[in-house]
Amino acid sequence: MFTQRLNRAREKMAADGVDVLLLSVGADLPYFCGYEAMPLERITMLVVPRDGDATLVVPALEASRVVRRPEVFAVRPWSETEDPIALIATLMGSASSAAVGDQMWSGFLVDLMSARPQTEFRRASSITGGIRSVKDAAEIDRLRAASRAVDAIAERLQSGEIPLIGRTEAEVSAELGRQIIDEGHDRVNFAIVAAGENAASPHHEAGSRVIAEGEALLCDFGGTMIGDDGVGYCSDITRCVWVGPRPDREYLEAYAVLHEAQAAAVTAATVGTPAQDVDRASRERIAAAGFGSYFVHRTGHGIGVEAHEEPYIVEGNTAPLVAGNAFSVEPGIYILDRWGMRLEDIVVATEAGPESLNIVDHHLAVVEA
Secondary structure: OHHHHHHHHHHHHHHHOOOEEEEOOOOHHHHHHOOOOOOOOOOOEEEEEOOOOEEEEEEHHHHHHOOOOOOOEEEEEEOOOOOHHHHHHHHOOOOOEEEEOOOOOHHHHHHHHHHOOOOEEEEOHHHHHHHHHEOOHHHHHHHHHHHHHHHHHHHHHHHOOOOOOOOEHHHHHHHHHHHHHHOOOOEEEEEEEEEHHHHHOOOOOOOOOEOOOOEEEEEEEEEEEEOOOOOEEEOOEEEEEEEOOOOOHHHHHHHHHHHHHHHHHHHHOOOOOEHHHHHHHHHHHHHHOOOHHHOOOOOEEEOOOOOOEEEEEOOOOOOEOOOOEEEEEOOEEEEOOOEEEEOEEEEEOOOOOOEEOOOOOOOOEEEOO
């Protein structure tokens, strides 16, 4: 698997005139070699020459964490008294162009630029992004498993099994986080819990606000499931519930618009359709209902080893969807100081049509717990 991925990267490097690929912290590193670097002041770097063997440069005290894959890369530990930048610069050989991981620490890049003034540096996402955005069958299976896990939590939320009234947003967020781990994830990526007016902030941070009867609650949560190969795949779902017996009529009417808009975008997400047209499918319906100015973000983002990656479902992205693209479809309506709502599934573009990986109920649930 890793050899195939690196070979695809080398093919793209050859096409783009890149001599060496440099991957440090971030999701590219485990995706291409199965090792996730700790974000330390000690640099870790996978050096991938276009025409040579890959080498993982790693701090000596971290070397025991590396699963050795000699058919994929050699391991070169560096000691506390060595200069790892000089070592990496040497491994780069005669490269005149290098693609560096988008999440590499800027200090490391500045040092590399000083050590290699003759080398042109560019972003590695131009090489890696397109490769990662097209999932194979095994990757889609792993995304399905992660989606099934958060579906089970969302179902408990909708059925009233998760107590809400009288608890703080932070308490419910912590509960969602515990359940994410209990459902087989290795890491909690986020657990947004936003009550009432707080839901008008799409990325609200759960706090001391107490959830009360007679208001809406937005929950957006997901995590990462890490496989035996050291690579993790993410989940991401958003569902809203009404807390209390009598849903607000205005909220219900707006939610019906949101429900229709989300379904329209999923239906539009066919192979060959430009990503921006999926965004338009949801946005046009929300705008027609008078809520256009309250839909303040793109319709979706790609998902895989990162919660947010290519392709982005947004106006201006004219790239057509291809089979294996996996992405969120999550339109929202947010009215400041009043309420907000969002409905999100992970969707895969397939030759047979769009496949929603999240299938838990999309209607507004009314809970009295």
